[in-house]
Amino acid sequence: MGGIANETSIKNNNELSAKDVGPGNCMIDKWIRLNTKKKYDFKGEIAQSGKVDHIILENAIDFFLDNKISKKKSFDILDFDYSFARGLSLSDGAATITEFTSEIIAKNISDKNIYICGGGRKNDFLINRIQSKIKQKIKMVDELNINGDFVESQAFAYLAIRSFLNLPITFTETTGCNGPCTGGILVDNT
Numbered sequence: 001m002g003g004i005a006n007e008t009s010i011k012n013n014n015e016l017s018a019k020d021v022g023p024g025n026c027m028i029d030k031w032i033r034l035n036t037k038k039k040y041d042f043k044g045e046i047a048q049s050g051k052v053d054h055i056i057l058e059n060a061i062d063f064f065l066d067n068k069i070s071k072k073k074s075f076d077i078l079d080f081d082y083s084f085a086r087g088l089s090l091s092d093g094a095a096t097i098t099e100f101t102s103e104i105i106a107k108n109i110s111d112k113n114i115y116i117c118g119g120g121r122k123n124d125f126l127i128n129r130i131q132s133k134i135k136q137k138i139k140m141v142d143e144l145n146i147n148g149d150f151v152e153s154q155a156f157a158y159l160a161i162r163s164f165l166n167l168p169i170t171f172t173e174t175t176g177c178n179g180p181c182t183g184g185i186l187v188d189n190t
Helices: 026-035 042-049 054-066 090-108 124-131 151-164
Strands: 004-010 016-023 114-116 138-140
Touching: 004 090, 016 090, 026 042, 026 090, 042 090, 042 124, 054 090, 090 124, 124 138
Parallel strands: 114 138
Antiparallel strands: 004 016
16 A cells, blocks of 8 residues: 555465555645645544544545546556545545545455555554454554565566566566556667
8 A cells, every 4th residue: 555555365275366446645645745834644543533524525435436537457546636625624635535535445345354455554643543344353564474565576576577578577467468468669869
C-alpha cells in the first residue's frame, strides 16, 4: 500500500492474480501537502484528531462506486479526487479522506491472509480503520522477515532483470493484458 493500494493473491497451487483495490496514501498525502508544510500524515495522527464528515463521505463513496473508474483493474493516482474535502479543516479533511480510503480498500480487498507492505503500513490510523471493516487480521509483511519498505523496489529490480532477459513481466491474471507481455525493448543511448 503506497500511493495506490494493490493486492496480489497467491493461491495454494502458486496461481497468481493481482489488482488495484483503491487509493493508498495518494489522497491523504496530497491533502497534507496542500494544507501544511508536511509531506504526509505521520502515523495518521492528523486524521485521528479530526472528525469525519459522514454526509460528504457517503456522497464521495457513492460517486466513486457509481463511476466506471471504480471498475478498473489498475488505478492511477489521478483516478482519485480529494476535492470532496474542500472546505473542511485540516484534521477533518484528513479524517474524511482517510475514512474514504479505508472504505474503498475494505470493499475491494480479499479477506484472507492479509499482509501489508509499503509506506501505507506506517499509517496506523488508516490500518486501524481498514481493520475495523474486515474480519481477517491485518499483518505487516515485516512479520515474515521481509522489509516492507523495499518490496516494491525489489519487485522492480526483478522485473528489470526479466525485461533484460526478454521474459514476460505482465500476465492476464495480474494486469488484464491480452497475453504475457515483456517490458519493452532495451535502447542503447551511447
